[in-house]
């Protein structure tokens with residue numbers, strides 16, 4: 467059995483580009499006792515992968531990808547082709563963590579990605595398999611857990627307005643909708659006019675703006691004249707700085723990610739004292755640290771998907787050979803919704 471895999475060949479210095487990767491064919495052993503062979507059908511493209519395209523990933527994060535080896539620790543969906551493990555029959559659709567390759571040998575006993583990507587059989591009767599890489603997977607968990615840690619789910623009476631950055635993306639678009647369903651006034655920002663129109667017209671946020679158009683502080687003043695009670699930060703840098711300026715006293719910020727810094731831009735903000743002067747809570751979190759919320763999230767988000775109250779969008783690249791272009795496009799803002807590779 468051969469497996470086609472994407473390997474990292476050189477580490478990017480600045481923007482990630484397709485030439486940092488290569489496609490290789492490797493021999494795959496037969497599955498051992500207790501293992502399964504999975505033919506992968508969909509694999510994920512995540513900004514966090516850019517943090518692993520370094521000699522060392524940030525401390526505490528998933529490890530850096532080794533050069534010229536398979537890229538492990540990537541959310542992936544596939545179909546069991548051979549099984550020597552109970553509970554994982556041939557033909558079952560599963561998720562696991564051996565992405566960016568056509569076939570993988572998976573051990574069901576392995577704890578993968580802090581327990582949120584352990585080999586698991588998925589119910590694909592009502593929903594497409596790749597939904598489990600978006601709203602019903604790590605993206606849904608991140609949105610749900612992030613809102614939970616800042617006490618924004620089923621919002622408190624003293625909480626009115628939330629700003630969500632990178633709002634047309636995989637996590638952000640779910641955050642906007644769960645926040646609306648939780649009774650919040652949602653302000654959303656994105657980097658193209660088309661994304662802004664989608665957020666306003668299809669997702670139904672209360673206000674949306676293009677962060678590239680004007681200084682953020684001005685856009686926020688117009689979109690949220692009452693100030694921000696909550697901020698869901700997907701971007702970091704100047705976005706976090708603008709949020710600190712616009713926050714109301716006792717506001718709460720979920721530090722989900724800081725994509726503006728992943729390709730080497732210097733880290734901001736330079737107004738952090740506002741967190742002290744306004745009694746703010748800044749709460750870093752990882753979705754994968756909240757695996758205990760997975761079932762609850764799937765039940766609630768699955769219900770909203772089923773009754774049409776939650777929408778999602780995908781940017782799909784066909785074939786593993788396109789995976790490097792997909793990550794380059796996603797980092798540059800050329801994708802919307804969940805970025806995926808169909809294998």
Ligand SMILES: NC(=O)c1ccc[n+]([C@@H]2O[C@H](COP(=O)([O-])OP(=O)(O)OC[C@H]3O[C@@H](n4cnc5c(N)ncnc54)[C@H](OP(=O)(O)O)[C@@H]3O)[C@@H](O)[C@H]2O)c1
Nearest residue numbers: 513632635636637656657700722723724725726752753799
């Ligand atoms: N804490 C966790 O467990 C966890 C889990 C998953 C993801 N994350 C983080 O959540 C964030 C969003 O991830 P995602 O998977 O949903 O990605 P995504 O939003 O689908 O894609 C990334 C988007 O970021 C925006 N962007 C890129 N560079 C930017 C810049 N310099 N300034 C402003 N916006 C920029 C672009 O959108 P525009 O066109 O709108 O600018 C781009 O489409 C990332 O920071 C990621 O690392 C955290």
